[in-house]
Structures are given as C-alpha cells and as structure tokens.
Amino acid sequence: MQNNLFIYNTLSKKKEQFKPLHPPFVGIYVCGPTVYSHAHLGHARPAITFDLLFRYLTHLEYRVRYVRNITDVGHLENETLGEGEDRIEKKARQEHLEPMEVVQKYVNTYHRNMDQLNTLSPSIEPRATGHIIEQIELIKILIKNGYGYESNGSVYFDILKYNEKYKYGKLSGRVLEDLISNTRDTEGKDEKRNPFDFALWKKASPEHAMRWPSPWSDGFPGWHLECSAMSIKYLGEVFDIHGGGMDLQFPHHECEIAQSTAALGKESVRYWMHNNMITINGQKMARSLGNFITLDQLFTGNHPVLEQAYSPMTIRFFILQAHYRSTVDFSNEALQAAEKGFLKLMKGIESLKKIKPSDQSTFDIKGFREKCYAALDDDLNSPVLLSHLFDGVRFINSVLDGSEKIDASGLDALKDLFNTFVFDLLGLKDETTGAADDKLMDELMKIIIDLRQEAKNLKQFEVSDKIRKELNNIGITLKDTKDGVSDWEKNPL
RNA sequence: GGUCGGUUAACCGAGUGGCUAGGUAGCGGUCUGCAAAACCGUUUACGGCGGUUCGAAUCCGCCACCGACCUCCA
CATH class of the missing domain: 3.40.50.620 (HUPs)
Structure with missing residues (x-):
C-alpha cells in the first residue's frame, strides 16, 4: 500500500x-x-x-x-x-x-x-x-x-x-x-x-x-x-x-x-x-444575476444563457480540464470546445480497436504510464493527465496513419492504461448510442455503401455525393478511406 | 475595509528558474474524385514597473485589475 x-x-x-x-x-x-x-x-x-x-x-x-x-x-x-x-x-x-x-x-x-x-x-x-x-x-x-x-x-x-x-x-x-x-x-x-x-x-x-x-x-x-x-x-x-x-x-x-x-x-x-468556485461568463453564479443554472437546465439547454444542451460527460470533462483549485469559467464557447475535445478523446479510444500490432514499437509505454500517474499524484492534476492522454490519442491516430508503430504487448498495455485513466479514474464514459451494436443498421449501411461505391466506380459523383449528403442530414457521417472501403458513424447529438 | 486566491497567446486552461502542456478556433500543407476524419507545420503568451540571477512568465517588492469569503451599506 x-x-x-x-x-x-x-x-x-x-x-x-x-x-x-x-x-x-x-x-x-x-x-x-x-x-x-x-x-x-x-x-x-x-x-x-x-x-x-x-x-x-x-x-x-x-x-x-x-x-x-x-x-x-x-x-x-x-x-x-x-x-x-x-x-x-x-x-x-x-x-x-x-x-x-x-x-x-x-x-x-x-x-x-x-x-x-x-x-x-x-x-x-x-x-x-x-x-x-x-x-x-x-x-x-x-x-x-x-x-x-x-x-x-x-x-x-x-x-x-x-x-x-x-x-x-x-x-x-x-x-x-x-x-x-x-x-x-x-x-x-x-x-x-x-x-x-x-x-x-x-x-x-x-x-x-x-x-x-x-x-x-x-x-x-x-x-x-x-x-x-x-x-x-x-x-x-x-x-x-x-x-x-x-x-x-x-x-x-x-x-x-x-x-x-x-x-x-x-x-x-x-x-x-x-x-474552487465556478463562474459563468466571468461572473459568479447567482440567482440575482440571472445566470443561475441548474444541472437539468444545462443538460437540456433550457436556459437563456445557453446556446445548446451540454451532455453530462461534456460537463464532467470540462470540469476535469481545469484544476480543482482554480476557478473555472463556463461559457458557450468553452463548453463547445470541451464537447469537441471530449469526443476526440472518445474516438481516439475507439480507434484503439482498429490498430493492428507490428513487431516493433515506437511508443514509450512505461514513460506514458509514469507521466499519467505523476499527474494525479500532483494534487489530482486532471488537466495535465488529460494533456498526456491527448498525446496518447495523437499517437493512436498516427499508428493508424502509418507513421508510428506499436507491438502487441504495448497495444494491450495502452488499452489498459486508457481504460484505467479515462474510464476508471476520470470517470468519463462514452455517451454515443451504440451504433455498432445494431445489426440491422449495419446491414443497411453496408447495402447503401455498396451502392454508393458502384456509383463512385462509374464516376457518378453527383450520386455518391448526394448519398453522403442525405445521410449526413439524418445524422450519419460517411468517411471514405484510401482503400476504397467507406466507414460510417453516427454523429453525436 | 479584512483574509485568501488569481491576471498565460483568438477562447478555455496547465506549468517549470534555462527544455513544444493540452483542448477548441484560424491559417498553410499531406492524403482524397470532392468532402469528412487524421497527420505535419503555423499564429506579437505569460497585467504594469522595479529588483535578485549568467538567465524569470516562473523568486522578491510595489502598483493596477479580477474573483471568493467576511464586513459595511442597502
């Protein structure tokens, strides 16, 4: 102990x-x-x-x-x-x-x-x-x-x-x-x-x-x-x-x-x-100032100062992005930035599943682990921990881009570290609805992507672009990859 | 008025006496039929004035401003 x-x-x-x-x-x-x-x-x-x-x-x-x-x-x-x-x-x-x-x-x-x-x-x-x-x-x-x-x-x-x-x-x-x-x-x-x-x-x-x-x-x-x-x-x-x-x-x-x-x-x-305390647009939160926001209002966006709803995990991430002894200022701009950053982190972790290990590694997993623990050991410095985790995300993406490599044991260790720090310790969780778990949805998307691929092969780009645009309108993003196989994902709410 | 804390780039937000925090946004590039994503590069950072130091955004002093709690007043 x-x-x-x-x-x-x-x-x-x-x-x-x-x-x-x-x-x-x-x-x-x-x-x-x-x-x-x-x-x-x-x-x-x-x-x-x-x-x-x-x-x-x-x-x-x-x-x-x-x-x-x-x-x-x-x-x-x-x-x-x-x-x-x-x-x-x-x-x-x-x-x-x-x-x-x-x-x-x-x-x-x-x-x-x-x-x-x-x-x-x-x-x-x-x-x-x-x-x-x-x-x-x-x-x-x-x-x-x-x-x-x-x-x-x-x-x-x-x-x-x-x-x-x-x-x-x-x-x-x-x-x-x-x-x-x-x-x-x-x-x-x-x-x-x-x-x-x-x-x-x-x-x-x-x-x-x-x-x-x-x-x-x-x-x-x-x-x-x-x-x-x-x-x-x-x-x-x-x-x-x-x-x-x-x-x-x-x-x-x-x-x-x-x-x-x-x-x-x-x-x-x-x-x-x-x-420390929370401020809203630089002011303290007070009923008399009209900027008093309940958590329900924040989660639904139902308040005059809010431009949109912010999910509980966006709020949690945002609060963790500041050190607990500093004041943290809530604004739509800052919350929207946090929302995107949080999604980037979740996507990075999701991408871990796609990595195929090589026989060598360009990543210092031990140093990474030590830096993460050191951040929490230093008076629960969650913002610094998050900055390390984002370095990790960049590494993950670089592996998928082919500019970095990781071996099988390193990959296991990396997955384990992300699980521990992001989910177990920071207490974040993925809020996206389980699109990948929906079999019927998968089958449907496969058909649509195949049809679109045929159009692309015939250089009928108006058709392929229309499919992509219409899907985007109902909340699905298509991503074309180099090898010609398209990937898709549900947009976050 | 008292006590404590803060002032970091377009925004949020870490940090250390000399080494790129990170996220978001912008700009340029790579990739792509085009996008999106990703990656690479990039944008007068450290409130002001002094001091200590070979060197301070980081230490000390003064000033300005901001915030919290308390007090006062309503």
Whole structure:
C-alpha cells in the first residue's frame, strides 16, 4: 500500500504527501448539499473533484470510506448572523409541503444529476435529521467542557472561550480580534455573548415545523454541528480528509474545527481540501444575476444563457480540464470546445480497436504510464493527465496513419492504461448510442455503401455525393478511406 | 475595509528558474474524385514597473485589475 500522492492541505497551505492515519483504511468526509432546491452547476464541482479522489484512492487499493452528508435541517438563510429562516422550512412554507417532502424531492434530483455525471455513490450519505441524538450528545459534551452555554432555550458555542486555548480562524486565516473589531454592533440584541458565537441548538418558534425535543428546548440543531457529529460517528475522532467548496471555509469549516476540537481536545481533520468556485461568463453564479443554472437546465439547454444542451460527460470533462483549485469559467464557447475535445478523446479510444500490432514499437509505454500517474499524484492534476492522454490519442491516430508503430504487448498495455485513466479514474464514459451494436443498421449501411461505391466506380459523383449528403442530414457521417472501403458513424447529438 | 486566491497567446486552461502542456478556433500543407476524419507545420503568451540571477512568465517588492469569503451599506 504505497502512494506518492501529494494533496494541497488548506490548513498548511502546502502540498503534503498523503499518509493515511490507519492504512489501508482512508476516511473522507465531504460537505454535501442543502436540499432545498435543484442541484446546480456549483454542486457538480465538489462532487466530481472528490469523486476523482475517491476513485484514485480506491485504485491505489486503499479501503476508502467516503461520507458525504445531506443537510436537511438547520441551514439558515443568514448563517453568520444566526438569523433568517431555515432554508428547507421556508421552501416548505412557500410550496405548501412538509419539510421532508422538500428534502425528498431535491435529494432525488440531486442523486439523479450525480448519476448523470457518473459520480460514484458515497459509502455513507448521512442526513442531519437522522443524527439529532448524536448532535445533542455532542452539545452536552461541549457544555460540559465549558465551550457551550444555554441562553433562552438555545445553545451557543463560546468563541472567546475557545480562542483562549485554541486559535479560532486558522483555516481561513482569520484573526478573532480583527473579526470583533470589524463588528460595531455588539449590543445585547440577541442571546449570544458575542456576535461570532454560533448556534449549536436553536429553540424553535411556535410556528416552526422542524423541531425535536432536547434538554434545552424543542428546537433544531445548528448547521455546523451535523458535520462534526456525523464525521466523528462514521470516521472516528480523527480522520484523514475533509473536503468541500472554498466558500465553506468560513464560517462553516472554521466552526466545525472549533466544535470538534473543543469536544475532543484534539484536531479532528488531518487534510483539508477545498475546490474552487465556478463562474459563468466571468461572473459568479447567482440567482440575482440571472445566470443561475441548474444541472437539468444545462443538460437540456433550457436556459437563456445557453446556446445548446451540454451532455453530462461534456460537463464532467470540462470540469476535469481545469484544476480543482482554480476557478473555472463556463461559457458557450468553452463548453463547445470541451464537447469537441471530449469526443476526440472518445474516438481516439475507439480507434484503439482498429490498430493492428507490428513487431516493433515506437511508443514509450512505461514513460506514458509514469507521466499519467505523476499527474494525479500532483494534487489530482486532471488537466495535465488529460494533456498526456491527448498525446496518447495523437499517437493512436498516427499508428493508424502509418507513421508510428506499436507491438502487441504495448497495444494491450495502452488499452489498459486508457481504460484505467479515462474510464476508471476520470470517470468519463462514452455517451454515443451504440451504433455498432445494431445489426440491422449495419446491414443497411453496408447495402447503401455498396451502392454508393458502384456509383463512385462509374464516376457518378453527383450520386455518391448526394448519398453522403442525405445521410449526413439524418445524422450519419460517411468517411471514405484510401482503400476504397467507406466507414460510417453516427454523429453525436 | 479584512483574509485568501488569481491576471498565460483568438477562447478555455496547465506549468517549470534555462527544455513544444493540452483542448477548441484560424491559417498553410499531406492524403482524397470532392468532402469528412487524421497527420505535419503555423499564429506579437505569460497585467504594469522595479529588483535578485549568467538567465524569470516562473523568486522578491510595489502598483493596477479580477474573483471568493467576511464586513459595511442597502
């Protein structure tokens, strides 16, 4: 169980070699969605980033437990101020649904979209509402340790107390004194001792539907608490990797660190990984800017900023073509380029089947393998991996052109490498409908191609060109080859 | 205002102190009856100004701009 994987740890701001705490086991916790509306483009990024990590660690023969939560309670509209309505409760009220109906509806679409993007299911997908007891127990510990205090039926985390012994803000580079001095309104307008204290438990107002009994009040848990409680439950007090979007660094992950550290007396997470954000035409994606795109809209093209539909694999390829710690900008131009590049990659792999091995090889298969692994080992550098794979595609095409050669064992190895890296690790898949598997279609095309060949032999090019043009109109491309035998393929949608 | 990250050729997007990233688009060529595909070649790349260095797009400083989160204001 050896690895050469380096990952960028947000905590140290450096690439560090990944050494699991208890090999061969690896524990990963990733912040999942709050299920109060459709999954959007922003959800695709962490899902694909950590899917790649999950696939790679599994490929390295680790036994990976990948936990990704579903937030179905406690995420308020204005989390920092601890004000505003619970997002799910609000949606339920607007749509006249039970909160759990809202949750079910959007969990379902989230799962469907994640399947479309070909992300593997996490090992465990725990929900906050399923772990109320664990959260209450964690609050009790925090109160006992002196870091939680009750106020009018709610319980808050005492940031100042925590900061005396530990350092609040180390993940996001914030200094508590600065945060406080930047806040002018510290008057006792609410139940907190300090405006940066965050809720562990909120007392529910009489009309609030989502409520559970607790020693302090009928209420509901604070947003940050679920991740601490569930990661401890399923991955242990100390675990390997915690992932999520960069936007969650502050305050969410900072609060998680504070809770877990205060409860356990030690650091819980060894490697923090954060994926960067997505922009659309250079702007951040926001409902107010009118460029908020759900995954369903993207896959159907049903949105004003979209010139066409983009397939799930086009999106996956596009996201993988950028490094996960860079922002990635969505535009029609960029997506169309990605679509073509992705098809080129798929066609190249398909072409592998046509290669006839020679008795010699002009390809350095060992060097190729090493470069591919080195790319992933370098903080999951998928764009560099893809650039190597495209070099491989050019080689494949050159073999078919006769300018390069590969022997039988090299060919097997090359096929194996493409399978491993493209399908198993990058998680891409061929989306073209299986034209070659359709017997009847094959027979029909053979007849048409034969007839066209006869026309060509008689130099009746108007006829042969017409056949080719008409076929192209219904989505079939004919390709004439040197030896006179025409090939055909279905056009991608 | 605070913290962090970024500014690379037509577009997207990697990267290293000196060696062609890659994809898409354009241009020229090979092949072809013509196409398509493929292959080969190609287009003022590294925000600005200083500094370190034999040598910097890559390190340091300053400036400009962009983004994220937070704050403020609405």
